[in-house]
């Protein structure tokens with residue numbers, strides 16, 4: 001065991017919490033080359049490399065870190081891009097603490113933090129982006145034609161991989177900008193949109209056509225696609241917000257996180273009136289939920305100059321599903337957390353505008369099906385939080401536009417597509433699916449991982465059909 | 468793409484345009500709408516498709532100037548293009564032979580009513596149409612609706628044409644003469660849809676209304692367009708836009724429509740100061 005390893009990760013510069021609470025610029029500023037190389041030396045180059053098993057796309061983590069420590073950035077990049085097509089994105093948004101870094105040997109030593117794998121991955125990806133652009137000649141694409149529905153991380157990965165293998169790929173996206181949740185959900189201060197656009201630009205350079213303003217099932221029909229393409233990949237995400245259905249849900253000032261964040265990210269409401277789409281400038285905001293979506297909504301509200309932002313979450317801090325880094329950032333920025341609390345009613349004024357949220361305190365009871373202790377309301381513990389805006393971030397369901405137009409496709413009991421999680425195969429031989437539309441709301445890296453696997457099975461399906 | 472092929476002023480502040488949109492023209496049906504943007508920084512606004520030209524790959528849109536985006540659209544000339552256009556969205560109207568149907572339209576809502584009138588006639592219904600407006604000039608598409616109606620009644624608040632009164636007066640008139648109506652469609656200003664739905668309920672006529680809440684994506688992704696119908700939350704862009712008029716919570720609907728009044732005003736004033744109107 002190398003005793004000289006510093007106990008803490010090499011510090012990384014971030015915007016000051018007070019300053020960043022008023023802008024939408026990225027919070028984390030990234031490592032310098034020296035800092036990155038220093039952090040890289042904390043890696044023990046373990047023979048067993050538990051970190052690789054912890055990464056859903058099995059990046060050769062010791063490999064890329066070693067090259068980085070040696071200052072060989074081109075090699076480091078090559079190792080990374082062998083396994084992932086979105087390193088600049090995943091290095092920023094992966095829940096590392098439960099994946100690669102969660103199992104890192106260094107982190108297992110008492111008193112030591114794991115290697116900052118995500119931050120290093122991001123560093124190498126950003127370095128690559130700062131290099132002069134290489135001219136990419138699209139590979140010859142004569143192996144077949146594939147249609148991809150949805151341009152989130154799942155669809156983009158399938159498209160990029162198949163293009164490299166020699167397929168002509170067309171991506172159909174309903175919105176006016178490709179990227180899925182990376183574009184409309186995750187805010188600028190966590191994932192600058194320039195990065196997403198750059199990744200999509202790279203995929204286009206491989207010869208992939210991306211058609212925006214095209215809802216499959218409406219603008220183009222399933223029959224049209226199945227007759228014109230050799231195979232179809234569906235990556236339409238989990239894009240329909242759930243509401244708790246409390247009294248007062250339709251008062252003015254009550255939003256789903258999807259609406260709140262779409263206004264801000266996709267439509268640039270934080271730049272209103274330079275951009276036409278507005279959002280409400282609120283004084284007191286309550287956000288319901290404890291996941292990444294809730295953190296994003298709360299921190300966006302703060303940046304829109306709310307005086308007070310409160311997150312209410314029905315379980316305790318131990319169960320909080322958000323990335324731990326986002327939670328810490330939120331606390332630093334001054335967001336107030338009310339754990340073991342649930343809203344029960346939205347109270348409006350005589351004009352139909354929200355004025356307060358009635359909440360109830362919860363306690364943890366017996367474990368439920370998910371193994372987590374179930375929160376139960378404490379009788380008589382109701383109290384009221386004043387609020388002019390409430391944002392519900394309690395989860396999403398499958399988007400039905402495509403599914404309703406495609407009754408032959410088999411769904412599971414939760415209304416998601418019934419597809420093999422390894423291959424993406426559905427009940428129809430030429431149709432594959434993956435990402436949130438199969439698993440329910442999950443993560444970028446899982447969507448990407450299944451995209452990789454699906455690209456391979458689409459390849460073998462088309463080749464076996466032609467062979 | 469999405470080039471404006473023709474443009475006509477058909478009533479004060481109301482324009483009739485044809486737009487090049489082959490895929491929408493090919494797959495669209497009566498009752499559906501598109502979401503469009505005029506510019507890179509623009510808002511996404513929903514507008515009904517008033518007519519499809521499948522061979523010509525064109526769609527017809529009739530819009531009224533009410534704020535920034537529609538004012539910007541009014542400035543566009545033939546040959547200019549819309550920045551984005553997405554559709555067809557929403558569920559098509561349920562077109563079948565029902566016997567006698569009553570079609571009630573008001574204001575720019577007549578543009579949304581017209582394609583339904585046409586298709587209902589084409590499948591063999593007896594069609595009675597009531598079109599209402601404040602004054603004769605504002606009652607659009609009279610001839611086109613008349614061509615597909617067995618009977619057409621016009622009502623004006625000021626009596627400048629047809630019956631002096633509102634559409635509900637004409638509905639009562641039909642009831643008084645003993646018309647047996649199987650289904651009504653009511654499309655127009657919210658306040659008209661509300662009172663005409665109440666009237667239809669009073670007369671025992673089931674009715675569809677086409678709701679036009681504020682929307683963003685139009686694909687069921689944001690929940691901005693939610694309305695309450697028969698005590699249930701529904702998303703107008705994917706569950707509608709047509710709903711059972713008897714069951715709509717009208718007060719809530721009108722309240723939500725006003726949510727961005729202040730911001731809409733800021734946007735409009737900024738635009739007017741820029742174009743110097």
Ligand SMILES: Cc1cc2nc3c(=O)[nH]c(=O)nc-3n(C[C@H](O)[C@H](O)[C@H](O)COP(=O)(O)OP(=O)(O)OC[C@H]3O[C@@H](n4cnc5c(N)ncnc54)[C@H](O)[C@@H]3O)c2cc1C
Nearest residue numbers: 150152153154174180181185216236237435436442443444
């Ligand atoms: C606010 C927020 C924050 C998040 N934070 C994190 C995080 O920090 N880390 C992390 O790992 N994960 C995070 N996630 C989850 C992650 O973003 C998703 O798991 C991931 O994006 C799923 O990818 P996908 O490709 O399956 O679908 P999506 O990204 O949802 O993309 C689907 C695309 O398909 C399009 N589409 C839908 N229907 C049609 C149709 N009929 N025709 C054409 N196009 C269609 C949609 O418009 C959309 O663009 C977050 C999610 C949200 C909402």
Ligand SMILES: Cc1cc2nc3c(=O)[nH]c(=O)nc-3n(C[C@H](O)[C@H](O)[C@H](O)COP(=O)(O)OP(=O)(O)OC[C@H]3O[C@@H](n4cnc5c(N)ncnc54)[C@H](O)[C@@H]3O)c2cc1C
Nearest residue numbers: 512513514515529530531533534535536537679680681731
């Ligand atoms: C499904 C659907 C179909 C529609 N079809 C048509 C159509 O065929 N022709 C047409 O002229 N209009 C139609 N509308 C209304 C149209 O979308 C709005 O007029 C438009 O969004 C206004 O944009 P703006 O920027 O010009 O005005 P804004 O500045 O956004 O609004 C100005 C005023 O218009 C009102 N308004 C805002 N949004 C809407 C809305 N969605 N519906 C009605 N009033 C609104 C506001 O209360 C405000 O007072 C439809 C709306 C929906 C939801």
Ligand code: SF4
Nearest residue numbers: 055090094099100118
């Ligand atoms: S992709 Fe995610 S899990 Fe894999 S190494 Fe990178 S940050 Fe860790």
Ligand code: SF4
Nearest residue numbers: 043044046051104105
């Ligand atoms: S587990 Fe940690 S220390 Fe070991 S190789 Fe992976 S990153 Fe390096």
Ligand code: FES
Nearest residue numbers: 685687689690704
């Ligand atoms: S407009 Fe977003 S869900 Fe209907």
